[in-house]
Amino acid sequence: MSKETPCVAVCMIDPRTKLCFGCGRTLPEIARWHAMESAERLSVMALLPARLADAGLQPIAASSKRT
Template sequence: MSKETPCTAVCMIDPRTSLCFGCGRTLPEIARWQEMDGAERHAVMAQLPARMAEAGLAPPATAAAAKPA
């Protein structure tokens, strides 16, 4: 059984914001992810884009697209 996850396999925590560079979750959220019910996971995932934008963190796909070739 697979649980929905925002994980992008870029598992590094930004020391300035304490958010994962890849998904925007905090360490406590990552640690509890499997125990969260679907509603709680969806609520966290809904916050991630704004959370990352506010922290000045770009999602990996956006960061890669912004780099010059």
């Protein structure tokens, strides 16, 4: 995966916050991610840790996926 993506291949949306548990993006952000300019992607990525923390969510790491 590109370094300009927060995706950890854990795609589950929290029904309360509408944020992805894996990366913290919203569905609209995920949908248009590849159409965003690099600067916009990096800007969104900088917001994700605080966004998840403010929502009270712990990101699900890719290594914690069930097999």
